[in-house]
Amino acid sequence: MSLIITDECINCDVCEPECPNGAISQGDTIYIIDPNKCTECVGHYDTPQCVEVCPVDCIPHDPAHVETKEQLQAKYEKLMAAKA
Template sequence: MALMITNECINCDVCEPACPNSAIFQGEEIYEINPDLCTECVGHYDKPQCQSVCPIDCIPLNPNVVETKEQLLNKYYLLTAVK
């Protein structure tokens, strides 16, 4: 699954630079995550960095974007051109 940022986001700006895939961007009201770029940090780190730095815990899994660890790793390979 990709991650998502909920309405509890306080726009603290710590998640965006923590994302190795540049999947996080400033939306109209809060930060948002592009599911096409989110790998939950698979291939980069052991756990999602945005979740690690978020001070209010508003970045859960996105139930609308279900992906296996293998799919996330394949997305990582495509995004980073590592094979």
């Protein structure tokens, strides 16, 4: 499942540069995660890097975008093929 940034976000800007898929961007009031690009770092790292660096623990799983590890891996492969 992809991740989501909650309104507890303090706009500290540490998550955006950590995302290997470019899924995180500045929204109107807080950072947002594009569920079409979020693979929870599957294919890149063992754990989601945005969650690792977030100082306020405001990046939970997005219940609106439930995906298995296999689906996340397939999304990663599709994203990498599009970059090539």
